[in-house]
Amino acid sequence: MPIERNFNLTLNQEELLKILGNNFSQLLKKPKFSQIFCEIQSNLFQLFEPQLIWDLFPVKDLTPTGFLLESGVKIGGGPVKEVMGEASKVLLGICTIGPKFDEEINKFTQSGNIFEAVILESIASFLVDQVRETFFSQTQLKIKREGKFNSILLCPGESDWDVSDHKFFFDLLHPEQIGVSLxxxxxxxxxxxxxxxxxxxxxxxxxxxxxxxxxxSLQPRCRYSQINNGRNLCT
Ligand code: SF4
Structure with a gap:
């Protein structure tokens, strides 16, 4: 099962601030909050331990909600069949930025430093999404070079595709190898x-x-989705 660890991301502050919104940008004009933000940023990459495990699985048949894979696993739900029901193979992946972010966010919360906890939480969400999007962009290029085509990317829990399918992701990918448990x-x-x-x-x-x-299904209340402004976090 391939594992990717080489994600040399830089934190694009301008992009991050656009996603965090105007209220946050206003808050950062206050010296106290700006200093906290800088301190968090300077320690960030000591916490960052990105890993991504993935593999390709041949499709045997369609089911009412998704795919029957050659391995016998049934997977999919929500829009999966509509979006990628024509696929001959599906690429499944799980990525993480590691446990240190959770530990640090807990420390901030338990010590009453809620602003710090909220900032780090937002940055961590941004980074793990960037890991997934970086892999997706690289994979798209690879698939194109092979003369093949890819669908858009879907995730359990982001649509009517139920998050309970994570058990099949775990059966197929064994992400314990990258320190992810369920x-x-x-x-x-x-x-x-x-x-x-x-x-x-x-x-x-x-x-x-x-x-x-x-x-x-998160779109109506998702602060990352800015379709009306012509941009969003997820591709
Ligand atoms: S950016 Fe789009 S796909 Fe990502 S969580 Fe928000 S609405 Fe869903």
Missing amino acids: KESMLMIPMKSLSFMIGVRNEPFRLDHKRRCDFC
Whole structure:
């Protein structure tokens, strides 16, 4: 099972501030908050331990909600079939930025430093998403070079695709190898971990002009989705 660890991300502060919104930018004009933000940023990459495990799985058949894989696992739900039902293979992946962010956020919360906890939480969410998006961009290029096509990327929990499918992700990928475990609630630990699925085939996908936000049930209240402004966090 391939594991990627080479994610040399830099924190694009301008991009981060756009996503965190105007109120946050206003807050940063106050010297006290600006100093806290700088301190958090300067320690950030001591916490950052990105890892991503992935693999390709051949599709045997369709089910009413998604795919029956050659391995016998049934996976999918919500918009999966509509978005990537034409796939001959699916690429499944799980990524994390490691446990140190959780530990640091807990420390801030327990010591009553709520502003620090909120800032670090937001930055950590941004970073783990960047890990997934970086992998997605690189994978798109690789698939294109092979003369194949990929679907848009979908994630359990971001749409009507139930997060309980994480148990199949774990059966297939064994992300324990990158330090990710699954709680009974189907939440992953470390908290800053994400899962995803991409369809692959020899012809273009019918819905490849769409974006993830078009299928995401979080869209009406998602502060990262800025479709009206022509940009968003997720591709
Ligand atoms: S940016 Fe779009 S896809 Fe990502 S969580 Fe928000 S609405 Fe969903």
